[in-house]
Amino acid sequence: MKTSPTCMIVYSVLLALSMILFVTTETLAQEGKKFALKGSTELGGSISFQSLTPVSDGNTGTASTIFALAPYIGYFVVDGFELGLNPFGITSISYSGSSATQVAIFFAPSYNFSTQSIAYPFIEGLLGYTSQSSGSSETLSGFSWGGRGGVKLAVTDKGLLILGLEYVQITLDRSGAANRSGSNQLSVSAGFTIWF
Secondary structure (H helix, E strand, C coil): CCCCHHHHHHHHHHHHHHHHHHHHHHHHHHHCCCCCCCCCEEEEEEEEEEEECCEECCEECCCEEEEEEEEEEEEEEECCEEEEEEEEEEEEEEECCEEEEEEEEEECCEEECCCCCCEEEEEEEEEEEEEEEECCCCEEEEEEEEEEEEEEEECCCCEEEEEEEEEEEEECECCCCCCCCEEEEEEEEEEEEEEC
8 A cells, every 4th residue: 555645744743743742742741831820921922824725516706815824812810710802813815816905813811720630621712803894985883792711721831822712892983883893703722832
């Protein structure tokens, strides 16, 4: 049986991540490092890129691309409880020869559960404002909200890999609109932060 080069790369990356996770777990257990303590600061974010091509009844539609940048800063006011801010999350959407840019600011309080391992499960609320502009002069905006849950893995001495499931209700109303316009977004996310 012949293995493709792509499969070999995926296997190699998974093996390397497994080894790093094992070594890091041992090191952190020996050093007794703790995350999510009062006075700690978390700083980082995530970057994502998606290319979507719809297919209907065997026919390929026009491709869309989505690029998103979401910085994050948080401060632990007590052990486990973090006041966070997602300032100026930017999403660029290109489709059918046009494009749009979304800017979002979210207040993100969260609770991080302490465990006896490198894993810190968390739940997070998202409350904020979203604005979108496109090629036309019209700007759409509104109050957006949602939540995220997942796990933060202490993969280095001061670095966290964050894996989560997120739901956000984006509101993008025209001025004076009687009914809500926007989107409901459900996504699996990954990011990286440092803490000090």
